[in-house]
Amino acid sequence: xxxxxxxxxxxxxxxxxxxxxxxxxxxxxxxxxxxxxxxxxxxxxxxxxxxxxxxxxxxxxxxxxxxxxxxxxxxxxxxxxxxxxxxxxxxxxxxxxxxxxxxxxxxxxxxxxxxxxxxxxxxxxxxxxxxxxxxxxxxxxxxxxxxxxxxxxxxxxxxxxxxxxxxxxxxxxxxxxxxxxxxxxxxxxxxxxxxxxxxxxxxxxxxxxxxxxxxxxxxxxx
Numbered sequence: 001x002x003x004x005x006x007x008x009x010x011x012x013x014x015x016x017x018x019x020x021x022x023x024x025x026x027x028x029x030x031x032x033x034x035x036x037x038x039x040x041x042x043x044x045x046x047x048x049x050x051x052x053x054x055x056x057x058x059x060x061x062x063x064x065x066x067x068x069x070x071x072x073x074x075x076x077x078x079x080x081x082x083x084x085x086x087x088x089x090x091x092x093x094x095x096x097x098x099x100x101x102x103x104x105x106x107x108x109x110x111x112x113x114x115x116x117x118x119x120x121x122x123x124x125x126x127x128x129x130x131x132x133x134x135x136x137x138x139x140x141x142x143x144x145x146x147x148x149x150x151x152x153x154x155x156x157x158x159x160x161x162x163x164x165x166x167x168x169x170x171x172x173x174x175x176x177x178x179x180x181x182x183x184x185x186x187x188x189x190x191x192x193x194x195x196x197x198x199x200x201x202x203x204x205x206x207x208x209x210x211x212x213x214x215x216x217x218x219x220x221x222x
Contacts, residue, residue, distance in 0.1 A: 001028040004048060004058040006035040008205035010215050012116040012169035015201060016069035017057030019165040022197045023084055024076040028059075034210045070104045073162045085162040092149040096156070096163040099141050103166040110134040114173045115215045118205045122218040124178040131179075138170060139182045146188065154191035168192055177218070 003021050005014035021028045033056065049058065051065045059066045059075070066075045077085040087093045109130035127135070145156040145163065156163045171192045174181055181189070192198060 001026060002031060002060045003028050004031045004033060004056055004060075006033060006056045007208060007210050007212070008032065008201055009119050009208055009210070010116055010212055011035060011056060012111070012172075013055075013069045014057045015116070015169050015172075016165055017059060017072045018201065019168060019197055020069070020073045020076050020085070020162070021059070022200075023160070023162075023165065024080045025084070026076070026080065032208075035212065070100060070166070073100070073165060077162070085165075087149060087157045087161065089149070092157050095145060095149065096161065099145065099156070099163050100166040102141070103170070107134040107138065107170070110138075110170070110173065114177045114179070116169050116172055117176050117215050118172050118202050120176050120216065122177050125218060127177075127179060135174075135179060135181070138167070139185060142167075142185055142188060143182065146184065154188070156188070160195060164192060164195075168198060 001021070003017060005011060005018055008014070018030070035056075048060070049055075051058070051067055055067060057067070057069060057072065059072050061075075061079075064075075066072050073085055087096055109128065113128060113131055142156060149157045151158045153159050155161065156167070171189045173179065174189065175193070193202075
């Protein structure tokens with residue numbers, strides 16, 4: 001398999017696809033392409049990018065191509081074992097899938113105004129109201145998952161899985177922008193950040209030479 005991803009410092013969807021590949025425990029080649037550099041537009045026209053219209057991540061597995069992070073999760077769950085990604089319990093799995101899908105389609109204010117940058121920690125600033133609403137909803141989801149299905153584990157549904165993969169970039173955004181969280185969320189965030197896969201990603205991001213100035217500024221305020 002070959003996974004094409006963007007800059008590890010900035011590409012949140014690439015992080016999700018990469019975590020899914022690591023979670024699968026399958027061998028894969030990793031190809032990092034710098035976003036928005038001088039060759040970006042030309043590179044997006046290449047055959048490897050064509051199915052996704054130039055978006056990353058893109059997973060190639062022989063002739064099969066998957067170009068959406070949640071689709072990559074599902075593809076690898078089918079290829080390996082559903083239990084690597086989703087809870088075995090029906091009720092827990094239903095909630096985990098719903099939370100992953102909500103992350104996939106929602107929280108646009110947080111994502112738009114607080115871009116991922118795992119190399120920075122900005123001073124606290126008052127978030128916009130729509131960002132606070134996103135954070136409140138995320139805290140609600142995390143609290144329900146932990147209370148109902150977290151058990152003795154450190155993650156949303158006990159063991160590290162697809163839901164944690166989908167929310168991992170949210171964890172990094174909260175840290176980068178010093179965003180407010182509920183007290184219960186701190187141990188969960190710490191578990192995500194110290195997961196070996198996340199530690200590997202963050203270490204690699206620190207070594208990248210590419211800098212995208214638009215992602216190196218504190219979040220704008222209203």
